[in-house]
Amino acid sequence: MTVTFPGKLPVAEGVGGIARLAALLTGPLRRTPRVVQVVGPGFTGRPWAPRVKDALRAFDPVVVVHEGPTTPDSVAGLARHLRALGADVVIAVGGGTVMDAAKAAAALADGDPPDADRVRQACAAGPVPAAPAAKVVAVPTTAGTGAEATPFATLWDLEHRRKLSLTGPGVRPAAAVLAPELLAGLSRRDLATGILDALCQGAEASWSVRSTPESIRWGTSAVTLAAGVLDRVQGDTLDAAARLELQRAAHHSGRAIALAQTSSCHAISYPLTLRLGLAHGHACGVTLGRLLRHNHAVPAGDCADPRGTGHVRRVIDFLAEPLGGTPARAALRVERFLTGCGLTPYDELDVDHHAVAAEAVTYPRCHDNPRRLDPVSLGRLLGERSELEETCG
Numbered sequence: 001m002t003v004t005f006p007g008k009l010p011v012a013e014g015v016g017g018i019a020r021l022a023a024l025l026t027g028p029l030r031r032t033p034r035v036v037q038v039v040g041p042g043f044t045g046r047p048w049a050p051r052v053k054d055a056l057r058a059f060d061p062v063v064v065v066h067e068g069p070t071t072p073d074s075v076a077g078l079a080r081h082l083r084a085l086g087a088d089v090v091i092a093v094g095g096g097t098v099m100d101a102a103k104a105a106a107a108l109a110d111g112d113p114p115d116a117d118r119v120r121q122a123c124a125a126g127p128v129p130a131a132p133a134a135k136v137v138a139v140p141t142t143a144g145t146g147a148e149a150t151p152f153a154t155l156w157d158l159e160h161r162r163k164l165s166l167t168g169p170g171v172r173p174a175a176a177v178l179a180p181e182l183l184a185g186l187s188r189r190d191l192a193t194g195i196l197d198a199l200c201q202g203a204e205a206s207w208s209v210r211s212t213p214e215s216i217r218w219g220t221s222a223v224t225l226a227a228g229v230l231d232r233v234q235g236d237t238l239d240a241a242a243r244l245e246l247q248r249a250a251h252h253s254g255r256a257i258a259l260a261q262t263s264s265c266h267a268i269s270y271p272l273t274l275r276l277g278l279a280h281g282h283a284c285g286v287t288l289g290r291l292l293r294h295n296h297a298v299p300a301g302d303c304a305d306p307r308g309t310g311h312v313r314r315v316i317d318f319l320a321e322p323l324g325g326t327p328a329r330a331a332l333r334v335e336r337f338l339t340g341c342g343l344t345p346y347d348e349l350d351v352d353h354h355a356v357a358a359e360a361v362t363y364p365r366c367h368d369n370p371r372r373l374d375p376v377s378l379g380r381l382l383g384e385r386s387e388l389e390e391t392c393g
């Protein structure tokens with residue numbers, strides 16, 4: 001196992017990472033830290049749960065189960081709980097939902113006990129400053145969101161049918177553990193939706209009009225790592241080394257969106273998730289193929305990136321290379337991966353394309369796409385049949 005420090009985020013990665021968890025909990029405190037472990041409802045049934053318990057036994061953590069989606073209510077409840085317990089360290093062991101709930105709750109555990117309205121206000125108010133009362137150590141048990149690396153948390157305001165984001169340096173975890181043994185037991189569907197999320201995040205943070213050389217570096221790395229293990233996910237033939245590659249792909253995609261954020265695929269995914277309840281990576285991945293093709297074909301008059309069409313095409317060429325060579329082949333590979341893993345492709349979703357497009361463009365990130373999107377052009381793009389269907393005629 002190696003412990004590396006990319007940027008300012010300590011990351012312990014490798015087989016056996018769980019056993020090294022306790023080593024990450026040492027800090028400036030003179031007393032033993034009060035540790036709260038936040039887990040999902042399935043935690044106790046996981047094959048690796050006893051090893052997590054053993055690794056943390058010396059800290060006698062309070063275990064809190066976070067159920068359901070991350071919402072203003074659930075975050076407020078968890079933040080009150082962390083405050084009452086006087087948590088110094090929060091170990092978030094779970095997927096993106098659990099990690100985001102723990103990140104948001106730890107960031108809001110200071111000050112007055114929060115309620116759902118205060119959580120909504122914090123999402124609207126802007127950056128949460130660094131140094132929350134409780135530090136978060138993120139331990140992802142899926143490979144996709146890269147939430148262990150990002151300074152934001154996604155919340156779902158089900159009452160108002162909107163996706164919210166709590167952002168700021170205070171939301172980013174203090175450390176992360178990438179342990180491939182934690183992916184053991186995940187279904188092919190779970191792994192596939194996770195890697196689709198990582199692919200989209202890597203692609204979107206690279207082609208975004210907000211992209212930087214560094215976000216492009218992390219984003220194209222995420223796509224390259226993910227592309228290298230797509231066949232093994234589809235064929236259900238992952239070993240520990242391939243699982244670690246999946247986790248690295250997801251982590252690199254998180255590093256990429258921490259710099260440039262997601263854009264069009266994610267903006268479209270929100271109405272799909274709210275309408276159809278699709279898993280996040282599935283909802284993002286269904287439009288990756290058509291946006292790869294659409295963005296690569298950007299004409300000068302439609303280009304939203306001041307760096308010009310040459311820059312946009314170069315970036316998409318980089319992204320497409322490991323996925324199949326050309327943007328068209330890369331798009332086809334993604335679409336075949338979806339169907340090969342039993343995930344419904346966009347063409348078969350029961351949605352009104354124009355309504356989805358109209359809602360997607362209300363998210364500002366939709367306009368970080370390098371080719372301008374409006375309700376009409378996006379509705380038309382979503383209504384087109386995929387290349388896969390044309391090819392299979």
Ligand SMILES: [Fe+2]
Nearest residue numbers: 145197201280
């Ligand atoms: Fe995502």
